[in-house]
Amino acid sequence: MPDRAPAAPAVPAVPSLQPTRDPRVTLDDLLEVVLNKGAVLHLDLIIAVADIPLIGVNVRAAIAGMETMLEYGMLRQWDEATRAWAERSGSRGLELRDGERLITRMFGGHRLTGEVYSGWRPGSVHLTDRRLVVLRREPREVLWEAELAELESAALETERAVGGEDRTRLRLRLRDGGEALLSAAEPERLHRELLEQTPGAKALAAADGGGGGTAGPAGKDGHEGHLWYHEPRRGGAMWRGGRGRLDAGGLSWKSPVDARPALVLAPGDLLGVRLEERDNPAGSPYTLVLDTPGGEVVLAADALPDWTGPLHRMAAGGTGQEDGESPERRRDDGGPHR
Amino acid sequence: MALTVDEKSLKHGVLTLVVTLVEVIQEALERQALRRMEGGDLTPEETERLGEALLELDEAMKEIKDEHGITVSVADLHRGLDEVVDDVVDKLVNPARWAEEAGPGGGSGTGTGTGTGTGTGTGGAR
Numbered sequence: 202m203p204d205r206a207p208a209a210p211a212v213p214a215v216p217s218l219q220p221t222r223d224p225r226v227t228l229d230d231l232l233e234v235v236l237n238k239g240a241v242l243h244l245d246l247i248i249a250v251a252d253i254p255l256i257g258v259n260v261r262a263a264i265a266g267m268e269t270m271l272e273y274g275m276l277r278q279w280d281e282a283t284r285a286w287a288e289r290s291g292s293r294g295l296e297l298r299d300g301e302r303l304i305t306r307m308f309g310g311h312r313l314t315g316e317v318y319s320g321w322r323p324g325s326v327h328l329t330d331r332r333l334v335v336l337r338r339e340p341r342e343v344l345w346e347a348e349l350a351e352l353e354s355a356a357l358e359t360e361r362a363v364g365g366e367d368r369t370r371l372r373l374r375l376r377d378g379g380e381a382l383l384s385a386a387e388p389e390r391l392h393r394e395l396l397e398q399t400p401g402a403k404a405l406a407a408a409d410g411g412g413g414g415t416a417g418p419a420g421k422d423g424h425e426g427h428l429w430y431h432e433p434r435r436g437g438a439m440w441r442g443g444r445g446r447l448d449a450g451g452l453s454w455k456s457p458v459d460a461r462p463a464l465v466l467a468p469g470d471l472l473g474v475r476l477e478e479r480d481n482p483a484g485s486p487y488t489l490v491l492d493t494p495g496g497e498v499v500l501a502a503d504a505l506p507d508w509t510g511p512l513h514r515m516a517a518g519g520t521g522q523e524d525g526e527s528p529e530r531r532r533d534d535g536g537p538h539r
Numbered sequence: 540m541a542l543t544v545d546e547k548s549l550k551h552g553v554l555t556l557v558v559t560l561v562e563v564i565q566e567a568l569e570r571q572a573l574r575r576m577e578g579g580d581l582t583p584e585e586t587e588r589l590g591e592a593l594l595e596l597d598e599a600m601k602e603i604k605d606e607h608g609i610t611v612s613v614a615d616l617h618r619g620l621d622e623v624v625d626d627v628v629d630k631l632v633n634p635a636r637w638a639e640e641a642g643p644g645g646g647s648g649t650g651t652g653t654g655t656g657t658g659t660g661t662g663g664a665r
Contacts, residue, residue: 225621225625226621226624226625226628226629227621227624227625228563228617228620228621228623228624229563229566229567229570229621230624231624231628232563232566232567233567233570236567236570236571237574266571266574266575267571267575268571268574268575268578271578271580284585287585287588308594308595308598310599310602320606321602321603321606323595323598323599323602323603324595325595338591338592338595339592368605384602386598435622435626460621461614461617461618462614463618465610465611465614465615466611467611470611
């Protein structure tokens, strides 16, 4: 299938008022068009058995973005009432005590470790000059709260998420023996500002809570630049240009006309890196072939050496982390005769 | 072929599906929010609240995806959905493609007019 770029029509019959469309339509685009235009459905349905009607359905529905709804004069009062109610219900942020000052606020969460459910509960972390609070806005709940005076120590630790990515977390210990693990958008900044507020707390060195980070720092082992990707499609693969990005999180490739990366490769999925002499649109005789569990990924770049080095290192470092959690299968050599 | 469904793969699959659908909804909400902000009948305070809430949602989604290691599979599925939509829209816009796909000899009745008329005829490779 050749490129479906809007080519000049051979016979410019009616050059104006021709329907046009992007070379790629995404589900999100489709949904946006539907919501912006609005859709109305009137449906009458009779369910019959042996020509005897038994159940009747009559549906009248309209769905549209609120802006479109208001344009057509629908739901206007409700919209206003909803917003007025939110206005009346007052501040939604953290209620500060008298004389309390908000130092910083960022997205974050609190790790709940319970009997039934353990997991991260996202919200936002508020640091004031007296308290540290993790607050969830909708539905409103204080997920975790501690007085700074109660804080014994704060340490940054690295945690390996299930996805194999290293995340920096903040572990707090309180004087009463309580403990909490918080996530934050900028954990280092939160840690620093927290310690500035509580000189009495010990800043413990970062404890390494996961298998030592094998992935190098993004700065040293990362690379970003133009990259060609031989994208597999239903009608056969085709070369497309775009930007590749290689960092500790893996390799991703995105075309400027796409809404999201077409290629996302975690470090552990890179099994091998080869150079092969194949035709490619870049100015190099060699094409880059990556072996992955899902098959070959074919790339081409004008500046190959910039990519091959980091990729080789990623392939070498991305192994050796298999979860050795196969359930033990005891071979039951039961009695000789049962 | 025997399919082994263990707890891990089931969780992974179901979670991927759910998170992808939530992502689609999130995208729609963000675009409508943008329209409302441009519409100009929101107060600055409301605009700020809306923006913060959407940002918070985005962070929460990232966190969930990372924590369960489904970032890649969600991106894959989302992209797969996009391809299906792209394909369907493409067919609706170019009824000529149907006959093409039916292959030679299958050029029977052309599609019911979709009202686009003027087949732009970006004929495929032959």
